[in-house]
Amino acid sequence: MSRDAEGRPAVVLLSGGLDSATVLAVARDRGYRCHALSVRYGQRHAVELQFAARLAERLGAVEHRVVGLDLAAFGGSALTDPALAVPEAPADGIPLTYVPARNTVLLSLALAWAETLEAFDLFIGANAVDYSGYPDCRPAFLEAFEALANVATRAAVEGRGRYRVHAPLLHLRKADIIRLGHALGVDYALTVSCYQADEAGRACGRCDACRFRRRGFEQAGLPDPTPYRPAS
Amino acid sequence: MSRDAEGRPAVVLLSGGLDSATVLAVARDRGYRCHALSVRYGQRHAVELQFAARLAERLGAVEHRVVGLDLAAFGGSALTDPALAVPEAPADGIPLTYVPARNTVLLSLALAWAETLEAFDLFIGANAVDYSGYPDCRPAFLEAFEALANVATRAAVEGRGRYRVHAPLLHLRKADIIRLGHALGVDYALTVSCYQADEAGRACGRCDACRFRRRGFEQAGLPDPTPYRPAS
Numbered sequence: 001m002s003r004d005a006e007g008r009p010a011v012v013l014l015s016g017g018l019d020s021a022t023v024l025a026v027a028r029d030r031g032y033r034c035h036a037l038s039v040r041y042g043q044r045h046a047v048e049l050q051f052a053a054r055l056a057e058r059l060g061a062v063e064h065r066v067v068g069l070d071l072a073a074f075g076g077s078a079l080t081d082p083a084l085a086v087p088e089a090p091a092d093g094i095p096l097t098y099v100p101a102r103n104t105v106l107l108s109l110a111l112a113w114a115e116t117l118e119a120f121d122l123f124i125g126a127n128a129v130d131y132s133g134y135p136d137c138r139p140a141f142l143e144a145f146e147a148l149a150n151v152a153t154r155a156a157v158e159g160r161g162r163y164r165v166h167a168p169l170l171h172l173r174k175a176d177i178i179r180l181g182h183a184l185g186v187d188y189a190l191t192v193s194c195y196q197a198d199e200a201g202r203a204c205g206r207c208d209a210c211r212f213r214r215r216g217f218e219q220a221g222l223p224d225p226t227p228y229r230p231a232s
Numbered sequence: 233m234s235r236d237a238e239g240r241p242a243v244v245l246l247s248g249g250l251d252s253a254t255v256l257a258v259a260r261d262r263g264y265r266c267h268a269l270s271v272r273y274g275q276r277h278a279v280e281l282q283f284a285a286r287l288a289e290r291l292g293a294v295e296h297r298v299v300g301l302d303l304a305a306f307g308g309s310a311l312t313d314p315a316l317a318v319p320e321a322p323a324d325g326i327p328l329t330y331v332p333a334r335n336t337v338l339l340s341l342a343l344a345w346a347e348t349l350e351a352f353d354l355f356i357g358a359n360a361v362d363y364s365g366y367p368d369c370r371p372a373f374l375e376a377f378e379a380l381a382n383v384a385t386r387a388a389v390e391g392r393g394r395y396r397v398h399a400p401l402l403h404l405r406k407a408d409i410i411r412l413g414h415a416l417g418v419d420y421a422l423t424v425s426c427y428q429a430d431e432a433g434r435a436c437g438r439c440d441a442c443r444f445r446r447r448g449f450e451q452a453g454l455p456d457p458t459p460y461r462p463a464s
Contacts, residue, residue: 070300074348101344104384108340112333113306135389144380151376152336157367 007031010121010166011110014038014056014064016048018191018213019125019169022181024059026168027123029184035117036061037110041069047201051192058190067109074100103136107145107165115153120161122149127169127177142167174216182222189225202229239263242353242398243342244293246270248283250423250445251357251401254413256291258400259355261416267349268293269342273301279433283424290422299341306332335368339377339397347385352393354381359401359409374399406448414454421457434461 010032014020027034036056038049049066056064103126110122126137135141142165149163150156156163169177181188193213194203203210205228217224242264246252259266268288270281281298288296335358342354358369367373374397381395382388388395401409413420425445426435435442437460449456 065305067305068300068302073297073299074345100347101340101384104380105337105340105344108333108337112337115332116306135386136384138383140383141380144376144383148336148373148376148380151370151372152333152368154367 007033008121009033009035009062009117009119010123011035011037011114011117011119012061012123013106013110013125014052014061015125016051016055016191017125017193017209018174018181018188018216019127019177020052021055021059021186021188021191022177022184023123023125023166023168024055024061025181025184025186027121027166028060032121032123034059034061034123035113035119036064037113038064038066039069039106039109040066041105047197047199048192051190051201055190058187065113067113069105069109101136103134103141104145107149111149111152111163114163115155118155118160120155120163121166122163123166123168125169126167128171129173137170139170142170173219174212175219178216178220178222182220187225189227193226198229200227200229202227204229205231239265240353241265241267241294241349241351242355243267243269243346243349243351244355245338245342245357246284246288246293246296247357248280248287248423249357249425249441250406250413250420250448251359251409252284253287253291253418253420253423254409254416255355255357255398255400256287256293257413257416257418259353259398260292264353264355266291266293266355267345267351268296269345270296270298271301271338271341272298273337279429279431280424283422283433287422290419297345299345301337301341333368335366335373336377339381343381343384343395346395347387350387350392352387352395353398354395355398355400357401358399360403361405369402371402374402405451406444407451410448410452410454414452419457421459425458430461432459432461434459436461437463 010027012024012027012034014024014036015038024034024036038052040049053064107122107124114122126142128138146163146165155161192201193209195207195209196204203226214224242259244256244259244266246256246268256266256268270284272281285296339354339356346354358374360370378395378397387393424433425441427439427441428436435458446456
């Protein structure tokens with residue numbers, strides 16, 4: 001895809017996973033000039049960031065930036081606390097992989113960058129179907145963030161634009177997300193979803209994220225290109 | 233002050249400046265068990281963080297944490313971009329010292345910590361009087377953030393509590409803030425406001441922040457304990 005696209009600038013949150021890669025492809029397909037943003041928030045699966053950089057390049061983002069955020073200082077999540085094991089099956093209540101206020105923090109950082117770019121469109125891969133109980137993946141949350149953005153910044157307050165939070169995957173099942181991205185040319189072999197991927201990005205095949213993903217390819221009727229590592 | 237205070241837990245944003253020190257004193261005075269949060273966001277006046285740690289201790293916070301955030305990756309502010317000079321007088325339009333979406337980002341991080349603490353009270357030193365044109369210091373912004381917090385987290389969505397954003401300085405002039413803190417025993421010699429304080433925390437006496445602060449002490453009729461460095 002061409003990176004010389006004209007069109008309005010947008011900030012696209014890009015984790016290196018299947019969902020956000022699809023979102024970037026959607027944003028490009030809609031003609032946005034995409035500024036891809038990843039956050040290094042102390043997560044253990046840092047290999048995602050290497051995948052994100054490559055995806056940004058392949059999917060035609062005009063640039064990719066990584067912001068460092070030391071959320072591990074708060075503890076309380078298997079994704080940021082090395083002392084906690086990654087769960088292999090859904091637990092009752094809050095998933096152990098929960099990062100506190102994650103989408104609030106990620107969208108705040110997207111808004112900060114958008115403000116310096118004079119961009120008014122933020123894209124996020126939030127999904128209310130397979131959302132595992134995260135409250136910050138629901139429409140009410142996204143609407144509240146949009147309302148916040150429109151009173152938080154000079155550009156909005158002075159009427160130079162209106163922020164919009166785009167969540168194009170919000171109501172799609174994993175299989176539909178995969179079909180959509182496939183149609184837009186996303187190479188899912190370049191994405192990593194596994195919470196405990198190895199340094200080469202190979203998936204464990206057993207954690208929640210791997211199960212959701214594998215089932216998605218099955219239901220989409222498409223081959224699963226995920227590199228799985230040999231069982232130990 | 234005692235650090236064994238009972239009472240509800242609160243997260244208090246503490247920069248090491250005059251305003252946030254006063255906010256911490258107010259929160260303690262209201263009986264909250266205060267968890268003080270500072271953010272190292274690539275600002276040049278990192279001496280603030282040393283002041284913040286000492287203030288947290290002196291003003292009776294139960295703990296103080298510093299979260300690292302590399303906002304400098306976005307550029308665009310004299311506070312985070314070493315290539316830009318700190319302005320010594322107010323400019324038209326956006327102040328050069330503007331950090332993009334700053335209070336949105338800071339409150340998001342406060343919310344993240346609050347979620348792990350099961351705290352529902354967030355304190356911030358936002359001020360709508362001497363606010364230098366920052367849109368994220370207005371009541372509409374704070375109300376929008378409060379609304380966001382109450383749909384963003386499990387604890388709120390499940391009805392275990394309602395988030396409140398407290399901005400006790402919102403409608404106070406600098407002189408009134410100083411009087412309030414003085415009455416609560418804040419030692420303002422331990423705070424730093426200057427955008428270009430030296431390593432010992434000594435103020436320049438010339439930047440916007442220094443002017444506002446000095447005038448505040450004058451109008452409050454209280455001695456200015458600020459350590460100023462010799463003019464160069």
